[in-house]
Amino acid sequence: MRGTGPGRVAAGGEVWPWLIPGFGLLNLVVFGVAWLGGTVGAAITGNGWHPPPFTLGSYVKILTGATTELWPGAAPYAVYGGILLVLALAVALLVVAGRALHRALSRRTGGLAHRRDLRSMTPDGIAARARELRPSLTGIRQLHPDDTGNLLGDLDPSGPELRSSFEDVELDLMAPRAGKSTGIAIPRLLRARGPVLLTSNKSDVFTVTRRERMKMGRVWTFDPQGIAHTPREMWWDMLSGCDTIEGPAGWPVTSSARSTTTRPRRISGSRPRRTPSPPCSSPPRAAEPGCPSCSAGSPTRPTGPRSMCSAR
Incomplete structure (x- = not known):
């Protein structure tokens, strides 16, 4: 059952007043194209430029096919051919103008950068x-x-x-599954014309691009966690050189901000202090095989990162 509420009546009341002027405008455009096209067709066939009166009677004669009364001596095919020609030109001009207007409006979007800015x-x-x-x-x-x-x-x-530019810093903020890998990382790795360093906590980008990158050269894989499930071709011991506690904490740092000398300096507060070892709480006893640094009857515990008191 169709509704008869006030909303439906209001919608119909808003449409009907526009139908009459719209229908009149459509007929005016059709008549203008036919009037101009018939005149052009008659002129092309050698009957001269003699446009008929721009009246309702002329429009009716065009619709009824009485073109010889409007353009004497012109064949009907010439008249209707001219109408089609003018109609095609009008449609082409409207399409070109519409596209140009669309581009002009899209370039003027508020808040966005223009070509001169980029x-x-x-x-x-x-x-x-x-x-x-x-x-x-x-x-x-x-x-x-x-x-x-x-x-x-x-x-x-x-x-x-x-x-x-390759020296620019780029930050892409994207939601999960928004195309960070498929839209940014993978295409750039495949487009790269030189060496590429890829770091990731997932194996998807590596898996997709590895075979194509192997066509350009050797691919080195450093995968200590085994997330890529591929044979390791590169190894790096991050703890190499850390033999003592003071080693990594006391690496020298060259200071060049205060003077031109290259005397090595240490990071302030990075070197741990050594404090005297407290005396043994147990009475002296003979050294045990597991404590090579302890000596029999020693009143204090030996010092050193690898030493152990046998009295414990």
Whole structure:
């Protein structure tokens, strides 16, 4: 059952007043195209430029096919051919104007950067920055796009491409499963024309790009946690050189901010203090095989990171 409430009546009341002027405007456009097209068709066939009166009677004669009364001597096919020609030109002009208007409105989006604001990221600007960053590209006239920077996207649907320089710091904030790997990491690894360092706590990017990167050169895999499930080809002992407690905490640091000397310095407070060992709480006793540093009858516990008192 159809509703008859006030909302339905109001909706119909808003539409009906626009139907009459809309219908009149449509007929005016059709008549204008037919009037101009018939005149053009008659002129092309050699009957001269003689437009008929722009009246309702002329419109009725065009609809009824009485074109010879409006354009004497012109064949009907010439009249209707001219109408089709004018109609095609009008549609083409409307399409071009609509696309130009759409592009103009899209470029004026409030709060977004324009092309002049991103000039350094356009193809010409990013190529100039690449030559400054890599002097080896100076003599190359046409650079490969992937040699200039990382692809970010298109400024407009029609371009140009925007790229970030290799010395730029880029932070991508994206939700889970929003395409960080498939949309950013994987395409950039596959586009890279030189060495790439990939660090990740998941194996998806490595698994997808490893075989393609092997076609360019050797792939080194450092996977101490075994998350990639692939044979290890690279090893690194992060504890190498840490033989004593003071070793990693007291590595010398060269200070160049206060003087030009290269005398090594240590980080303040990084070297632990040595305190005297307290006396043994047990009476002296003979040394045991497990305590090589202890001696029989020693009143104090021996010092040193690897020593142990046999009295404990």
